[in-house]
Amino acid sequence: MKTIFKSVFLFVLATTFIVSCAPSDKKGNKGAISGNAAQKVYVAPGEHDSHYAFISGGFSGQLAVYGLPSGRLFRVIPVFSQDPEKGYGYSEETKPMLMTSHGFVPWGDSHHPDISQTAGSVDGRWVFINENNTPRIARISLKTFETEEIIEIPNSAGNHSSSFVTENSEYVVAGTRFSVPFPQRDMPISEMKGNFSGALSFLKIDPETGHMNIDFQIKMPGFNYDLSHPGRGKSHGWFFFSTYNTEESNSLMEVNASQNDKDFIAAINWKKIAEYVKNGGGKRVPSKYAHNTWDDDAHTATTKWGKDVLVVEPKDVPGAIFFLPTAKSPHGCDVDPTGEYIIGNGKLAAQMTIHSFTKMIKAIEDKAFDGDAYGIPIIKFDAVNYGTLNQPGLGPLHTEFDTRGNGYTTFFISSEVVKWNIKDLKVIDRHPVYYSVGHLMIPGGNSQTPDDKYLVAMNKITKDRYLPTGPEVCQSAQLFDISGEKMELLLDFPTIGEPHYAAGISADIIKKNNPTKIFRLEDNKHPYGVTSEAETKVVRKGKEVHIYMSMIRSHFSPDNIEGVKVGDKVFFHVTNLEQDYDVPHGISMIGANTSELLIMPGRTTTFTWEPKEVGVWPFYCTDFCSALHQEMQGYVRVSPKGSNLPISFTLDGDVPGEEEE
Numbered sequence: 232m233k234t235i236f237k238s239v240f241l242f243v244l245a246t247t248f249i250v251s252c253a254p255s256d257k258k259g260n261k262g263a264i265s266g267n268a269a270q271k272v273y274v275a276p277g278e279h280d281s282h283y284a285f286i287s288g289g290f291s292g293q294l295a296v297y298g299l300p301s302g303r304l305f306r307v308i309p310v311f312s313q314d315p316e317k318g319y320g321y322s323e324e325t326k327p328m329l330m331t332s333h334g335f336v337p338w339g340d341s342h343h344p345d346i347s348q349t350a351g352s353v354d355g356r357w358v359f360i361n362e363n364n365t366p367r368i369a370r371i372s373l374k375t376f377e378t379e380e381i382i383e384i385p386n387s388a389g390n391h392s393s394s395f396v397t398e399n400s401e402y403v404v405a406g407t408r409f410s411v412p413f414p415q416r417d418m419p420i421s422e423m424k425g426n427f428s429g430a431l432s433f434l435k436i437d438p439e440t441g442h443m444n445i446d447f448q449i450k451m452p453g454f455n456y457d458l459s460h461p462g463r464g465k466s467h468g469w470f471f472f473s474t475y476n477t478e479e480s481n482s483l484m485e486v487n488a489s490q491n492d493k494d495f496i497a498a499i500n501w502k503k504i505a506e507y508v509k510n511g512g513g514k515r516v517p518s519k520y521a522h523n524t525w526d527d528d529a530h531t532a533t534t535k536w537g538k539d540v541l542v543v544e545p546k547d548v549p550g551a552i553f554f555l556p557t558a559k560s561p562h563g564c565d566v567d568p569t570g571e572y573i574i575g576n577g578k579l580a581a582q583m584t585i586h587s588f589t590k591m592i593k594a595i596e597d598k599a600f601d602g603d604a605y606g607i608p609i610i611k612f613d614a615v616n617y618g619t620l621n622q623p624g625l626g627p628l629h630t631e632f633d634t635r636g637n638g639y640t641t642f643f644i645s646s647e648v649v650k651w652n653i654k655d656l657k658v659i660d661r662h663p664v665y666y667s668v669g670h671l672m673i674p675g676g677n678s679q680t681p682d683d684k685y686l687v688a689m690n691k692i693t694k695d696r697y698l699p700t701g702p703e704v705c706q707s708a709q710l711f712d713i714s715g716e717k718m719e720l721l722l723d724f725p726t727i728g729e730p731h732y733a734a735g736i737s738a739d740i741i742k743k744n745n746p747t748k749i750f751r752l753e754d755n756k757h758p759y760g761v762t763s764e765a766e767t768k769v770v771r772k773g774k775e776v777h778i779y780m781s782m783i784r785s786h787f788s789p790d791n792i793e794g795v796k797v798g799d800k801v802f803f804h805v806t807n808l809e810q811d812y813d814v815p816h817g818i819s820m821i822g823a824n825t826s827e828l829l830i831m832p833g834r835t836t837t838f839t840w841e842p843k844e845v846g847v848w849p850f851y852c853t854d855f856c857s858a859l860h861q862e863m864q865g866y867v868r869v870s871p872k873g874s875n876l877p878i879s880f881t882l883d884g885d886v887p888g889e890e891e892e
């Protein structure tokens with residue numbers, strides 16, 4: 232009864248704040264947005280935006296690509312969810328990307344994109360993004376803007392403190408939100424305390440290819456590990472994870488995980504642990520996980536199965552892991568561009584905790600500890616704390632930085648972004664957002680060199696900001712100009728799914744990396760690919776019929792196929808022979824239990840079709856590719872099960888590749 236009362240009280244408290252502190256809409260409307268702001272976001276037709284913003288799709292599982300300052304949506308990159316628009320997760324070649332140890336999982340929950348770095352700055356080669364629900368990390372190529380690799384994280388659950396990258400892309404990190412039995416086993420939930428563990432996984436990134444491999448997992452106490460950021464500059468070699476539920480409770484968490492006045496930020500000296508592992512430390516523990524990689528020459532993904540991971544116990548690497556007391560159930564855990572300040576945003580605290588890296592190192596040397604938790608030393612609060620920012624707002628979540636020594640923190644409950652000076656812990660400016668902001672992003676935010684002209688705030692609730700669309704209204708981003716002393720709100724734009732974090736980068740860096748325009752036919756190593764119409768054919772193998780098909784403006788080859796029977800499984804292996812930029816073709820078949828395929832120039836992609844009825848069934852191109860796009864079509868004749876009509880195929884009455892008489 233008591234706990235129920237407390238929980239209701241907390242809820243009322245939270246909703247009251249939302250209602251009473253949500254700034255009135257009027258302030259943000261026309262009056263405040265001057266013509267000047269309109270000019271600042273106007274990108275004339277045909278002109279390019281100055282920045283890319285990669286905004287997580289949250290429960291859509293995808294990653295959206297926007298331009299800044301216009302807020303225009305360019306592309307939705309499918310990552311963890313099937314996307315029928317692009318055939319992702321539907322084509323035979325892309326299905327392995329969504330394979331996991333639990334089988335084929337068609338959906339994911341993506342939160343934190345982060346761009347690869349070289350020497351402390353974003354380099355525009357890859358974006359990494361985490362999947363929360365079935366723990367995974369994906370790597371997206373910023374040449375093709377396609378997902379190239381997805382690796383599953385075993386022994387983890389609710390992969391939330393992920394996927395942040397160190398300053399030379401040495402590691403991308405995945406920390407578990409929920410602690411679980413490690414390894415998994417059948418046990419009473421009520422015995423959680425002391426018996427669950429939290430895995431923090433460090434994945435090594437190949438500097439040339441970007442390929443990820445789980446280097447080691449640290450088996451931490453059974454807390455919740457919420458967010459993380461790497462050290463940089465002087466603190467390079469360390470990683471910081473916020474924790475909550477240090478109470479280790481397993482029920483009615485909104486009350487029971489909010490008891491302790493302080494939880495921790497875990498400071499991990501990963502360099503030390505990497506050294507330990509390199510010298511043979513750690514123990515290999517059986518763990519099954521999927522590792523899916525895309526090959527741009529074979530135009531195909533394959534799944535390899537991981538069988539074990541290297542597990543490190545904190546007690547075996549003394550001096551590598553410490554806890555920094557931090558108020559109260561911190562969410563965001565952010566490190567400033569100099570690497571000196573580590574900021575914990577206690578979402579239930581009326582203050583923000585700012586720790587000092589220099590003080591932390593000194594405290595470790597002085598052994599200024601306040602006991603330990605499961606053998607991990609707890610550094611004395613005063614020995615590590617730089618200071619607190621008092622009463623900055625309500626419900627601090629996340630902080631980003633400019634290059635001028637300021638932090639920008641979002642406040643979920645009071646719906647605002649607050650700019651404050653890190654050195655003297657003074658609030659400089661505050662601006663309402665509409666409403667209930669989560670993350671914010673400054674391009675290059677997780678680096679030594681933020682590109683600090685724009686700030687994007689990402690909001691959970693928009694109520695009256697857009698035209699009504701039924702019970703669900705869009706979530707949205709708001710763009711600020713932060714080049715001056717005061718933040719200036721420039722633009723609202725809707726987002727896909729739920730935007731959590733985002734990663735931004737100057738467009739010039741990506742353009743310099745020469746994004747892919749076509750896939751060269753001569754590099755095509757797909758086993759069913761063709762390089763010309765002459766190679767197109769149809770081959771029966773028992774009940775399987777393999778169509779080696781090509782597409783080019785504006786026909787398929789072959790476009791008439793006979794001899795298919797009810798009960799067959801027909802494979803359409805389709806190669807787009809175009810070698811021009813921006814000329815994809817699509818293909819779809821009546822009754823196929825899958826999506827269309829949208830095929831890029833030079834690529835081969837496959838879908839399957841199991842005809843159920845006799846007849847003559849058409850297929851067509853789904854992408855308006857030329858003036859004669861409507862003519863881009865063909866037929867498959869389907870005969871009864873017992874028919875002995877042989878396979879035949881033609882284009883304009885002739886067999887492709889055979890000399891005409």
Ligand code: K7E
Pocket residue numbers: 342343391458562628629668669670730731732
């Ligand atoms: Cu604050 Cu998943 Cu980073 Cu959302 S999380 S807001």
Ligand code: CUA
Pocket residue numbers: 784785815816817852853854855856857860861863
């Ligand atoms: Cu090809 Cu339309």
